[in-house]
Amino acid sequence: MNAIKQEGKKSKLQVFDQLESEVRTYCRSFKTVFAKGSNAKLVDRDNREYIDFFAGAGALNYGHNNKRIRSKLVEYLLQDGITHSLDMATEAKEKFLLTFQNTILEPRGMKYKVMFPGPTGTNSVESALKIARKVTGRTNVVCFTNAFHGMSLGSLAATGNAYKRGGSGVPLTGTTFMPYDGYLGPLVDTTSLLEKMILDSGSGLDLPAAVILETLQGEGGLNGASDKWLRNLERICREHGILLIVDDVQMGCGRTGTFFSFEKSGIRPDIVCLSKSIGGYGLPMAITLLRPEHDIWNPGEHNxxxxxxxxxxxxxxxxxxxxxxxxxxxxxxxxxxxxxxxxNRMASRYSGKISEIRGKGLIQGLVFKNPEEASKLCGVCFDKGLIMETSGPSDEVAKLMPPLTIEASVLKEGLNKLEAALQQLFAPAKPGELLQTKSS
Incomplete structure (x- = not known):
């Protein structure tokens, strides 16, 4: 360890380079050792400050070290509150269930049973897939191009990214991919293809147990489904006894503007997956919401x-x-x-580099014609004290995802850093070049 400490003087990340697995990713982009965080700001151990437009990949919607939440945690710990309980009944769980029912479900006219499947988003997705297959007695699940649902085998089978799928080590089965909204162009309603294949006994598509989707694809490149497309998809599911699963792991808890990402569309999923910011403080937590009639688990069948x-x-x-x-x-x-x-201003100014903007709420991004330039931009932003990441199948989208609680002044400061990074990378575009935009 002494040798590692001595080497650490040459590299901030020497300990991590020598002792941590090669599977690590984010520390390769953000090459510093972080020490403190407060709302939308991080400070590294050299006391350099960064504005956070990443928010723990959506796990920190309420910011770093939210004071309101922290005070409740400290109070609970000092009172010797239960920390670990498997699925035993505790006062903390009871308060959560009642608050979720009274604050989220009842005001929206929603009736769901709450399941605690494990601590992560992929746990929620795995439980959703399992119960859909149990309820229907069927095995096939329809998922969509550029989807991301998690890294365990069931959720990975419903994930489109070839690089991530390649790490599975085994064949990924039990799913059928269909084109997401807009995948075949703005004039094609891809739900028509799904409906045709379900109705055609010669299509080769086994009648699905479920359809799973993100209403706005985060890791897939901020592709958004229209309300009409979502309602058509729900209708097809209802007519054929297919369960509709919305993966709201990243887009839920207010990321798109409403608590659930699908609220404005008017759809009512059979199953909803929540994780990331449902834990409030970046703490591991996930829930699966089930329509009561689908809650046919036997005790301990998923734990x-x-x-x-x-x-x-x-x-x-x-x-x-x-x-x-x-x-x-x-x-x-x-x-x-x-x-x-x-x-929009930046995309218009650099229209030779940027093809469109995507996203809504507090997850929006710039799509670059040359995918490498999105990564370069995020690198320059980091050098200027702004943390951003890329998304999309080719990492072509530079994504802004700050905490929902970010102060207006800090948001403006971060945008100024982003503008300076774009200015450093690119000469101003020629006037009069048009911006192609895509609404979500």
Missing amino acids: GTFRGNNLGFVAATEALHYWSNDELEKQIDAHAKTISAFL
């Missing part, structure tokens, strides 16, 4: 050691209070308009 993370319950309960009124939703809308206006 996990860490499905009773009581610190997650405490943090989540306090975070849900942000949704007891419309203040946060209004703030998200205001910030989203600020970001959208800024991105």
